[in-house]
Amino acid sequence: MKLTELFTQPDPAFGQAMTALLERFHHSDDSQVPYQRGSFTHQLDQSRMPTAGISTTEYLTRLATLVPGASHLTSPRYMGHMTAPLPAFTAELSRLLVMLNQNPMKMESSRLLSFLEREVLAKLHRLIYGEGDAFYDTHMHAKDAALGVMTSGGTIANVTALWLARNRACGDNLFALYEQGYRGAVILGSRLMHYSFDKGMDLLGLGAANVWRLDTDADNRLSIPALEVALTRCKEQKLKVLALVGVAGSTDFGSIDPLPELASIAAREQIHFHVDAAWGGPTLYSPRYQGLLAGIARADTVTLDGHKQLLVPLGTGMLLCRQPDLMMTVKREAPYAIRATSFDQGRFTLEGTRPANALYLDAAFQLLGQQGYAELIEANYDRARLMAELIEASPAFELMSAPVMNLLSYRCIPPHLQGKALDEEANEQINRFNVALQKAQRAEGHSFVSRTQRAVGRYDELPLTLLRAVLLNPLIEERHIRELLADQERLGHELARELFGDAR
The missing domain is CATH 3.40.640.10 (Type I PLP-dependent aspartate aminotransferase-like (Major domain))
Structure with a gap:
């Protein structure tokens, strides 16, 4: 292909391949390509550009190895960060916006x-x-x-x-x-x-x-x-x-x-x-x-x-x-x-x-309208309240803040400390436990929450490691929340044995 043809001749097969790649990606989760830094850096260790450009077919082969390693932000079991899943119309609108440049x-x-x-x-x-x-x-x-x-x-x-x-x-x-x-x-x-x-x-x-x-x-x-x-x-x-x-x-x-x-x-x-x-x-x-x-x-x-x-x-x-x-x-x-x-x-x-990203907002405003935004926001806020109720109902968890919006912080309590008064030493154990739990859940790849560290008044301003859930995806259902918490309980039992042995 001549260089000028890259500017003048769209490749229908390339577009079809992008659609197929996205379709496969959205029907998987991070467990398909678990996060392993060493593996990722080994996969991407070339510092030289190719001398001559490769074909679009060859580049599609490269893309097929890259995309599965991206974060599955649209998964309804991914509740860790403040990045929204996008409405389907965004894909074609993005193509227009990018090409108008x-x-x-x-x-x-x-x-x-x-x-x-x-x-x-x-x-x-x-x-x-x-x-x-x-x-x-x-x-x-x-x-x-x-x-x-x-x-x-x-x-x-x-x-x-x-x-x-x-x-x-x-x-x-x-x-x-x-x-x-x-x-x-x-x-x-x-x-x-x-x-x-x-x-x-x-x-x-x-x-x-x-x-x-x-x-x-x-x-x-x-x-x-x-x-x-x-x-x-x-x-x-x-x-x-x-x-x-x-x-x-x-x-x-x-x-x-x-x-x-x-x-x-x-x-x-x-x-x-x-x-x-x-x-x-x-x-x-x-x-x-x-x-x-x-x-x-x-x-x-x-x-x-x-x-x-x-x-x-x-x-x-x-x-x-x-x-x-x-x-x-x-x-x-x-x-x-x-x-x-x-x-x-x-x-x-x-x-x-x-870029002229106002076009994305214009499309969202026109297609969702105020009522659409209201419906989505209220549903997400309700999901956060549901998750808080599930957390409070289980001795395996401790809710750290009642949800005001659709974000909440909590932590998982190891079995040997559940139902007990928590002093500074116990909170240090819980901190170590929650860091390990969040990393283990991320590595497994089926579900995800992020973590933070903050002091809270009920524990004399001790710095605490907290799990942080963001209920932003409109596709999240109650079963996804229950599955995420069940993953944490299961992993928590395994980690408690590793970290604390037979502690009572």
Whole structure:
């Protein structure tokens, strides 16, 4: 095949092979190719490119050896991470999007899709802030306004929020803070804040040490008394609080900070209020659960992440701004591309070139609608409550947090400690047991949950290893949850004998 034919002649057989490959993959699980790092690195140990290109038939042979080793995220027994299974229509839409290869950084490289991005952001802005028609008619397509920006994910959205907060406080000149009488700057949030805020402060030249992670209450929410103490310390030490961060769906517990109280404190202290709703934001689609996010409309900025509960592919993040002129504080231009007089969204984005992933959101919004999202979210939240009930009914498990959304943390208790008071030594044994259990379940490949390590109040703030289940897949049924827990009990009995022998 000539090189030019790779650009001009689609290969129907290649497309058919992709369909067959995906079909086989979706009817298997990780047990078909168990995770073994040594085996994987041995399989992929070639550092040289081929001198000449191979045929598509030969490449299909290579793909057939690679795909089975990928993680089976769409399996209803895979409940470990915040990556959504995708609706079937995504496959063909992805083909269209990739081959159009639009770049919404600039009008000239995306044309109509630049305005589609603005329309999608307006829909999400209305979800969060609920302004009226006149507001969106005025600002959705205004040249010197932005209701938000698309990013490659929640991390870049959170970093952009800190960039905005910094520039609101002192422009792009940190020395202006010292001229205002401050000795430094910090951001405040709970100890469950996402690690992207450490990255953001580092990138802004302020250092991750200036991310103050405060205590949480018994419900894993930012402690208001701890916040008030921190604010007093900042005043005493002449530290500028650039941002107060509220979490709407923590990665460990799915907990939600007291957003109304945080909004009032931020207004009182004149602090930028940012809500990281990467996980929890779509809860607003549900009439039954939207009250959980009361107060979010008072945030200056809000992060959403499409590959989570919005059910679109990876690489689709959003930062929304309550005030349409806020993005002007980070506006940048370039003479060859991003001009001051343009409608280019690239004037406001941290990233330059990026794909037109707003098309995925547009398709999901149009095909699912608000009612579709509400149905999916409520079903997943109900599944989490069912799983919590099953965990609480068994002495083999201990529920560590009642589910607020569709994420819960728990741990498996080895047989010799079930029903007993747990001291520090016992908790250390349980930690070791749960690390081994999670690894064994992952290696076996039939079912999966992730793990985390957090301190919880009921055990005097001891660091505990917790199993973490994410109920995001709409195909999960009660039997899948029961099977996953049964796998853990079975593996737990085997591991207990290995780790603890005949301990009673």
